[in-house]
Amino acid sequence: MDTLDLGARKAELLRLGFRVLAEDATSFVAVRSKWHWECMFTKLTIVVVVRRCARVDAEGIGEDARWLVKNADSLDPSGLPAGFQKGRVYLAVYLADHVDETAWARAARKPWSDLGTFFIPAVRDAQRAVSYSGTRIWGAVYYPIFLFIARRLLAPWEPAPAKEPLSTPGLVSTLLVLFILLGTCACIPLSLLLAR
DSSP: OOTTOHHHHHHHHHHTTOEEEEEOSSEEEEEEEEEEGGGTSEEEEEEEEEEEEEEEOHHHHHHHHHHHHHTHHHHOOOOSOSBTTEEEEEEEEEEEEEEOHHHHHHHHSOOEEETTEEEEEEEEOSSOEEEOOSOOSTTTTTHHHHHHHHHHHHOTTSOOOSSOOOOHHHHHHHHHHHHHHHHHHHHHHHHHHHHO
16 A cells, blocks of 8 residues: 555545646645535635655745645635635645655644635655644634545545534534524514513
8 A cells, every 4th residue: 555645635535526626747736615504504615735745844835835825716616705604725735755844843733724714734754644633713613624634635545434524513603503593583573572
């Protein structure tokens, strides 16, 4: 089994509903734009860049982050603006023969984020894989979704679930908001009746 195989990552993304936008012998870019009802009815676009390289360091990861942000609009098939009910995730996966210590550290630290936008690097060599594994409060409803995809890309040979898991924080938040809205709507007629 080749732990750094590009083809296995491409096959996994296609299985998860991604479209490949561009590819060459050492890399490819894929995208998926999907409504996640469990994340407060948000449309989430995930842009993935997978690179097979001899060496990766934090500077190379930073260059990809800048490239993704610069090309975001052309890579995103959704016309909705990032922010309210629209999230954008940039996931950069590096399959490298040699990983510089700066790249391991960059992959393990908290992802860069802005309003409805996240950049998450993940790094793998033949023996080890690292990506952020926590959940930040800002954007917590999205983290289970893109961290699941990052894990699948770091180890696509592991048994895959039949369906992509739902975001539990997103589901709880959505149900709470719906409960509040429905409760408010139910109380308005009741208050009108009581006022008579």
